[in-house]
Amino acid sequence: MSADTPLSKDRANPAVDGSELIRFDKVVKRFGSNTVLDELDFSVASGKHVTLIGPSGSGKTTILRLLMTLIKPDEGTIKVGDAYLTHEEKNGRLVPAGEKHVREVRKNIGMVFQQFNLFPNMKVLRNITEAPVTVLGLSKDEAEQRARDLLDLVGLGDKCDAYPTQLSGGQQQRVAIARALAMRPQVLLLDEVTSALDPELVAGVLDVLRDIAHTTDITMLCVTHEMNFARDISDQVLMFDAGRVIESGPPEKIFSDPGHERTREFLSAVL
Numbered sequence: 001m002s003a004d005t006p007l008s009k010d011r012a013n014p015a016v017d018g019s020e021l022i023r024f025d026k027v028v029k030r031f032g033s034n035t036v037l038d039e040l041d042f043s044v045a046s047g048k049h050v051t052l053i054g055p056s057g058s059g060k061t062t063i064l065r066l067l068m069t070l071i072k073p074d075e076g077t078i079k080v081g082d083a084y085l086t087h088e089e090k091n092g093r094l095v096p097a098g099e100k101h102v103r104e105v106r107k108n109i110g111m112v113f114q115q116f117n118l119f120p121n122m123k124v125l126r127n128i129t130e131a132p133v134t135v136l137g138l139s140k141d142e143a144e145q146r147a148r149d150l151l152d153l154v155g156l157g158d159k160c161d162a163y164p165t166q167l168s169g170g171q172q173q174r175v176a177i178a179r180a181l182a183m184r185p186q187v188l189l190l191d192e193v194t195s196a197l198d199p200e201l202v203a204g205v206l207d208v209l210r211d212i213a214h215t216t217d218i219t220m221l222c223v224t225h226e227m228n229f230a231r232d233i234s235d236q237v238l239m240f241d242a243g244r245v246i247e248s249g250p251p252e253k254i255f256s257d258p259g260h261e262r263t264r265e266f267l268s269a270v271l
């Protein structure tokens, strides 16, 4: 990557200093009578790559959706940088956070989903330039230059004029990654981004993400069943069970010498 690409270390996240960027404080999320997150506490320092693992239904995707402000918690506070996603303190009591916070958070966070969710009626380049132009106010030329740089990064420099349906699932997912990065988010959320792909297309997408993880300072939260990938990119792995973090640590510890019986059971089932 050249020094002035959107993701170069010094430009992507000038504020990266290892300080706390994300904090969940006693977050409770219920769907009906199902308590999915139960007074969840955790924090992520800026620039770190954190992988969430655990059995299906343990609340991992719910955490990413809360962070993206797609859903709201029932209790507790979520903080991203200076913005409180769900509550802010006024006169000593907590009240729901205002739209200002939600806008601030959304600007700082990019998310890539299991289903790529590209705009089918727009060419690849436009899929990537749309939000930088309409939300960030970039000129069309600036946005296109940024999009071309990112398409080169994900190995699709020759697909600017293709429509999403003309691409493989793996290529579409790489466009979705470029689209998320075009907003220069501080945080990238990855929700099982290879789960919907044919097996032969998985490696290409994971290689792109490894490259991003290893060459940028972007903070990443990743839900994945690809344990080798998790081992490669993570600074920290959080093991979830029934809406709580039951164990956390560096990947070499969690994968080689887990301390909790549930982690051992889970890993022996997926590895």
Ligand code: ADP
Binding pocket: 031, 034, 036, 054, 055, 056, 057, 058, 059, 060, 061, 062, 063, 223
């Ligand atoms: P994971 O990502 O660990 O598989 P999820 O966060 O997707 O888990 O889901 C946790 C639990 O919340 C599951 O029991 C799931 O059925 C439930 N859940 C998630 N989203 C909804 C929803 N929109 N409505 C009702 N239940 C939901």
